[in-house]
Amino acid sequence: MRFNLLFFLLSLSCLYLALAQVSYEDCCLTYVKQHKTVKKLAVMYRVQETDGGCNIPAIVFTMRRGRRVCGDPREEWVKALMKNIDKSNSNSNSNPKHKHYRHPKRG
Numbered sequence: 001m002r003f004n005l006l007f008f009l010l011s012l013s014c015l016y017l018a019l020a021q022v023s024y025e026d027c028c029l030t031y032v033k034q035h036k037t038v039k040k041l042a043v044m045y046r047v048q049e050t051d052g053g054c055n056i057p058a059i060v061f062t063m064r065r066g067r068r069v070c071g072d073p074r075e076e077w078v079k080a081l082m083k084n085i086d087k088s089n090s091n092s093n094s095n096p097k098h099k100h101y102r103h104p105k106r107g
Helices: 002-023 036-041 076-094
Strands: 042-048 058-063 068-071
Touching: 036 042, 036 058, 036 076, 042 076, 058 076, 068 076
Parallel strands: none
Antiparallel strands: 042 058, 058 068
Protein backbone atom coordinates (compact mmCIF):
# COMPACT_ATOMS: atom_id res chain seq x y z
CA MET A 1 0.00 0.00 0.00
CA ARG A 2 2.81 2.42 0.86
CA PHE A 3 4.53 1.70 -2.42
CA ASN A 4 1.38 2.59 -4.39
CA LEU A 5 0.98 5.85 -2.49
CA LEU A 6 4.64 6.74 -2.95
CA PHE A 7 4.48 5.97 -6.67
CA PHE A 8 1.31 8.05 -7.04
CA LEU A 9 2.85 11.07 -5.27
CA LEU A 10 6.04 10.80 -7.30
CA SER A 11 4.04 10.65 -10.56
CA LEU A 12 1.91 13.59 -9.49
CA SER A 13 4.94 15.73 -8.66
CA CYS A 14 6.57 14.94 -12.02
CA LEU A 15 3.38 15.90 -13.83
CA TYR A 16 3.17 19.15 -11.86
CA LEU A 17 6.77 20.08 -12.76
CA ALA A 18 6.20 19.29 -16.43
CA LEU A 19 3.10 21.50 -16.57
CA ALA A 20 4.84 24.33 -14.72
CA GLN A 21 7.65 24.40 -17.29
CA VAL A 22 5.21 24.58 -20.20
CA SER A 23 3.51 27.67 -18.81
CA TYR A 24 6.77 29.68 -19.06
CA GLU A 25 7.62 28.53 -22.57
CA ASP A 26 6.44 31.63 -24.44
CA CYS A 27 7.18 34.36 -21.88
CA CYS A 28 9.79 37.09 -21.87
CA LEU A 29 12.13 36.92 -18.92
CA THR A 30 14.33 39.94 -19.77
CA TYR A 31 14.24 42.99 -22.01
CA VAL A 32 16.54 43.71 -24.94
CA LYS A 33 18.84 46.72 -24.51
CA GLN A 34 20.09 47.16 -28.08
CA HIS A 35 17.22 48.40 -30.20
CA LYS A 36 18.81 49.50 -33.49
CA THR A 37 18.47 46.08 -35.09
CA VAL A 38 14.98 45.63 -33.68
CA LYS A 39 13.85 48.91 -35.29
CA LYS A 40 15.03 47.73 -38.71
CA LEU A 41 13.78 44.16 -38.66
CA ALA A 42 10.58 44.09 -36.57
CA VAL A 43 7.45 43.37 -38.60
CA MET A 44 4.85 42.70 -35.89
CA TYR A 45 4.38 42.68 -32.14
CA ARG A 46 2.19 41.33 -29.38
CA VAL A 47 1.61 42.46 -25.81
CA GLN A 48 2.64 40.16 -22.95
CA GLU A 49 0.61 40.72 -19.79
CA THR A 50 1.72 39.71 -16.30
CA ASP A 51 -1.28 37.46 -15.74
CA GLY A 52 -0.94 33.72 -16.02
CA GLY A 53 2.59 32.35 -16.15
CA CYS A 54 4.45 35.45 -17.32
CA ASN A 55 6.22 37.51 -14.67
CA ILE A 56 6.98 40.79 -16.47
CA PRO A 57 4.99 43.01 -18.84
CA ALA A 58 6.62 43.12 -22.26
CA ILE A 59 6.15 43.89 -25.93
CA VAL A 60 7.25 40.88 -27.98
CA PHE A 61 8.51 41.96 -31.40
CA THR A 62 8.70 39.41 -34.19
CA MET A 63 11.51 39.93 -36.68
CA ARG A 64 11.41 39.23 -40.41
CA ARG A 65 12.78 35.69 -40.04
CA GLY A 66 10.66 34.79 -37.02
CA ARG A 67 13.06 35.62 -34.18
CA ARG A 68 11.36 37.17 -31.15
CA VAL A 69 12.74 40.04 -29.07
CA CYS A 70 11.26 41.48 -25.87
CA GLY A 71 11.01 45.19 -25.16
CA ASP A 72 10.07 47.13 -22.04
CA PRO A 73 6.64 48.73 -22.65
CA ARG A 74 7.71 51.80 -20.62
CA GLU A 75 10.63 52.60 -22.96
CA GLU A 76 10.05 55.37 -25.51
CA TRP A 77 11.69 53.47 -28.39
CA VAL A 78 9.29 50.54 -27.78
CA LYS A 79 6.25 52.84 -27.94
CA ALA A 80 7.56 54.52 -31.11
CA LEU A 81 8.27 51.18 -32.79
CA MET A 82 4.77 49.94 -31.96
CA LYS A 83 3.32 53.04 -33.64
CA ASN A 84 5.53 52.54 -36.69
CA ILE A 85 4.47 48.91 -37.04
CA ASP A 86 0.80 49.85 -36.66
CA LYS A 87 1.24 52.56 -39.28
CA SER A 88 3.05 50.20 -41.63
CA ASN A 89 0.33 47.56 -41.24
CA SER A 90 -2.42 50.06 -41.96
CA ASN A 91 -0.55 51.22 -45.07
CA SER A 92 -0.02 47.66 -46.30
CA ASN A 93 -3.77 46.97 -46.07
CA SER A 94 -4.51 49.93 -48.33
CA ASN A 95 -1.55 49.44 -50.70
CA PRO A 96 -1.64 46.11 -52.59
CA LYS A 97 1.88 46.65 -54.02
CA HIS A 98 3.40 46.78 -50.53
CA LYS A 99 6.16 44.21 -50.03
CA HIS A 100 4.92 41.29 -47.93
CA TYR A 101 7.24 39.32 -45.72
CA ARG A 102 6.89 35.62 -45.33
CA HIS A 103 5.32 34.37 -42.14
CA PRO A 104 7.68 33.32 -39.36
CA LYS A 105 8.36 29.62 -39.02
CA ARG A 106 6.24 27.84 -36.49
CA GLY A 107 7.39 25.13 -34.24
